[in-house]
Amino acid sequence: MSHIVHRNLVDADINALTDRAAMGLPEGYVEPRAERLADFPRLAGRPAEQLAALVEDPSLTLEARLAAGTALALTGDPRTRWDAPDMLPVPAGRALIGTPESAVDALHADSARFGVQRSWVAKECPRHTVEIAAFHLAKYPVTNEEFAVFLKDTGHAGLPSNWNYGRYDPAAANHPVYTVTAEAADWYADWLSRRTGRRFRLPTEQEWEYAAGGPDGLRHPWGDTWDAAAANTLETGLLMSSPVGAFPGGRSWCGALDLAGNVEEYTSSTYEPYPGGEVVRDDLYLRLGAYRIARGGAFNRFRDLARCQRRHGPYPRSLYAMGFRLAEDVPMTEEG
Numbered sequence: 136m137s138h139i140v141h142r143n144l145v146d147a148d149i150n151a152l153t154d155r156a157a158m159g160l161p162e163g164y165v166e167p168r169a170e171r172l173a174d175f176p177r178l179a180g181r182p183a184e185q186l187a188a189l190v191e192d193p194s195l196t197l198e199a200r201l202a203a204g205t206a207l208a209l210t211g212d213p214r215t216r217w218d219a220p221d222m223l224p225v226p227a228g229r230a231l232i233g234t235p236e237s238a239v240d241a242l243h244a245d246s247a248r249f250g251v252q253r254s255w256v257a258k259e260c261p262r263h264t265v266e267i268a269a270f271h272l273a274k275y276p277v278t279n280e281e282f283a284v285f286l287k288d289t290g291h292a293g294l295p296s297n298w299n300y301g302r303y304d305p306a307a308a309n310h311p312v313y314t315v316t317a318e319a320a321d322w323y324a325d326w327l328s329r330r331t332g333r334r335f336r337l338p339t340e341q342e343w344e345y346a347a348g349g350p351d352g353l354r355h356p357w358g359d360t361w362d363a364a365a366a367n368t369l370e371t372g373l374l375m376s377s378p379v380g381a382f383p384g385g386r387s388w389c390g391a392l393d394l395a396g397n398v399e400e401y402t403s404s405t406y407e408p409y410p411g412g413e414v415v416r417d418d419l420y421l422r423l424g425a426y427r428i429a430r431g432g433a434f435n436r437f438r439d440l441a442r443c444q445r446r447h448g449p450y451p452r453s454l455y456a457m458g459f460r461l462a463e464d465v466p467m468t469e470e471g
Contacts, residue, residue, distance in 0.1 A: 139165050139372045141437075144250035150418055154454045157250070158369055158435055168372035174202035183210045191392070193383045197364070197371075204378025205306050212309040214274075215379065217281040218331055222271040222463050223390045230267045230345035231352030233409055234259035234444045246439035258408075258415040259444045262352070265341045271463040272338060272346045272391055275379035276311035276400060277323065279303040285323050288330075293319040296453070310376040313398040313458040317427035317449065320401045320459035327461070338462035340404040340428045340446070347395070347430070348443035349388040355443060356387035356394050366396030367434045368441050376434050376456070391460075395441040398458035399429040406448060419448045429457060 141159030149157045156162075178186065178199075189195060189203035214221065234242065239260060243253045283303065285291065294301050296314040303312075324335045338346065347356050355361060363370040365384035367377045380392045387394050394400075405425050408414050419426055426448040432441030433456040440447060449457050 139167065139369075139374075141369065143248050145247050147250040149250045150450060150452065154435075154452070157454055159249070159437075167374040169198050169201050172198060172202040172205060174199045175205060178203050179206045179209075181206065183207060183213050186210060187212065187214050190378055191380045191383045197381070200381045200383075201373075201377060204309060204381050208280075208306050208308040208310070208378060212278075212280070212378075215278045215281055215309055217284045217327075220277075220281075220327075220335075220461055221274040222461070223274050224465075225267075225270050225272050225342070225346050225389045227269040228267055228345070228350050230265045230341060230350065231262060231348075232265050232341055232344055232444075233262040235262045236260045242439075242442075246437070249437040249439055251439050252417065254415050254417050255445075258412075258417070258446050261409060261411050263410055265345075267342060267345045269465045270338070270342060271465060272342070272389060273461040273463075274391055276393055276398060276458050276460040277320075278309050278379060279312045280308040282312040282315070282323065285326055289322075289326055291319070291322060293322070297456075307376065309378045311379060311393065311398045311458045313376065313433075313456040314453070315457060315459070317401045317457075317459075321403075323459070324461055334464040335461050336463070337401055337403040337459060340402040340430060342462060343394075343400065343402050343430050344443055346389050346391055347387050353443060355441065356385050356391070361438055363438070366432070366438070366441050367393075368396045368432055368438050369434070369436060370438055371396070371434070373434055394431050395443075396432050397434055398431075398456045399433045399436075399440070399447060400431045401449075401457060401459040402428045402430060404428045406446070419450055422450065423448065 186203045186207040190200050239256050242256045328335045357365050366382055385395050386392055406428055429447045
């Protein structure tokens with residue numbers, strides 16, 4: 136298999152580059168990973184329940200998991216029911232949030248090749264503790280098919296901008312929806328709450344980071360060492376979103392999948408400095424002022440953005456693959 140070679144972006148102004156240049160790619164065509172899914176003919180036609188298990192089977196190759204996911208999208212994915220999303224309990228606890236100031240220089244040195252500025256890392260400082268109440272978090276981000284149900288039911292005009300001619304590719308029905316606004320994500324959660332009688336919302340950024348990094352504040356959902364096989368980022372070389380759950384190595388301590396890579400995820404939090412920190416007047420702040428915090432990185436961004444502590448937001452250009460997942464308040468019967 137050929138590998139995509141990315142350009143070094145040290146000192147680059149990412150938002151002054153074309154999308155492809157910001158991804159470290161040449162302007163001409165490059166062959167992405169899994170351009171053809173050789174396993175698809177072998178897997179197509181299997182029962183949906185079997186395909187669902189194959190998508191999240193870590194013993195299979197990524198290409199086989201993607202083929203299973205594509206067959207599952209066309210068959211109908213039982214894992215992503217719009218009216219009964221798979222919610223995982225996240226227990227109450229004390230969360231380590233953010234990055235120690237002593238780690239900023241090393242993190243910046245490691246990510247400067249991707250065009251990351253030091254201030255973007257310093258935005259994560261100082262590291263501090265936050266008491267997190269018990270809540271539930273969706274196992275997967277909201278998918279194209281689920282978001283389409285919302286659009287059809289409400290007549291909402293907020294079509295994702297990556298849906299060509301206003302529709303998603305049926306083979307991507309179980310991929311996370313992206314290129315939506317934070318307001319549309321909020322409306323989706325409100326709509327689903329009304330339709331089901333439950334209390335859905337977006338997670339706060341502290342809840343999101345706790346669910347991703349755990350009580351020990353890991354850098355990645357699986358640990359402190361980067362693993363390109365555990366997340367759909369640029370390093371993986373797909374250059375597209377993937378079926379939810381197709382990177383089982385990225386499962387977090389609470390069981391959530393795709394918290395690193397695939398698409399960025401809005402939280403309910405608006406950017407402000409952490410206690411004891413200072414406002415970082417980076418390009419996001421200067422362009423948007425108060426902006427919604429997003430987390431987790433994406434298929435078209437390098438691994439630094441997939442760190443659990445990385446704070447980001449919806450810079451207004453097509454390079455930013457903004458999606459979301461749901462949180463839910465714990466029912467009173469479970470609060471004890």
